[in-house]
Amino acid sequence: MSPPTTLRAIRRAIQMALDLKMSVVDTTEMHGNGAAEELIGRAVAARRHEAFLVTKVLPHHATLRGTVDACECSLRRLGSDSIDLYLLHWPGVAPLAETLEAFEYLQRAGKIRQWCVSNLDVAALEDHVQESHRTLDVRLMPCDLDRAHPPPTHKRLLEVI
Incomplete structure (x- = not known):
């Protein structure tokens, strides 16, 4: 073509x-x-x-x-x-x-x-939240497309935020 x-x-x-x-x-x-x-x-x-x-x-x-x-x-x-x-x-x-x-x-x-x-990765986002002393407005849930279920660190991230 x-x-x-x-x-x-x-x-x-x-x-x-x-x-x-x-x-x-x-x-x-x-x-x-x-x-x-x-x-x-x-x-x-x-x-x-x-x-x-x-x-x-x-x-x-x-x-x-x-x-x-x-x-x-x-x-x-x-x-x-x-x-x-x-x-x-x-x-x-x-x-x-x-x-x-x-x-x-x-x-x-x-x-x-x-x-x-x-x-x-989740660790980088967690570090940002801790260093910036601010809350992120999470509108889109983090996910791992390589797995059927999000790993436990995603749950921890949502708790931190």
């Missing part, structure tokens, strides 16, 4: 998924250096109200300023004024507190509706 044909096929697949009420569209700034976000943005443009857009910030962008800038870039590529769920893709060298501060800023600004962390 030629690239234009491939792009049309991908767009049709996304449209069909929306037709079938499959509304979660998950991408990241990493895929194709943002090209996946652009394609998804064009595919859902006329039906944005039907799509639940999820995208992720890369760890090397996860500083306070870097997260905000990466989100703005993702919003432009997606052609949307907000992201339904914005995730830290995996932990990096940026302090988690900076990333979460950026998420909270973006949420207050209406740029993201919800935020979450991905590929982050």
Whole structure:
């Protein structure tokens, strides 16, 4: 298939998924250096109200300023004024507190509706809660997709929070 044909096929697949009420569209700034976000943005443009857009910030962008800038870039590529769920893709060298501060800023600004962390172990979240002396508003329950049941540390995390 030629690239234009491939792009049309991908767009049709996304449209069909929306037709079938499959509304979660998950991408990241990493895929194709943002090209996946652009394609998804064009595919859902006329039906944005039907799509639940999820995208992720890369760890090397996860500083306070870097997260905000990466989100703005993702919003432009997606052609949307907000992201339904914005995730830290995996932990990096940026302090988690900076990333979460950026998420909270973006949420207050209406740029993201919800935020979450991905590929982050429970111990790191527990450390953040203890170090920051704050409570996280847990809207999405941590889970381990590799297991049928969450390990006991997830229960402990929910008790800490």
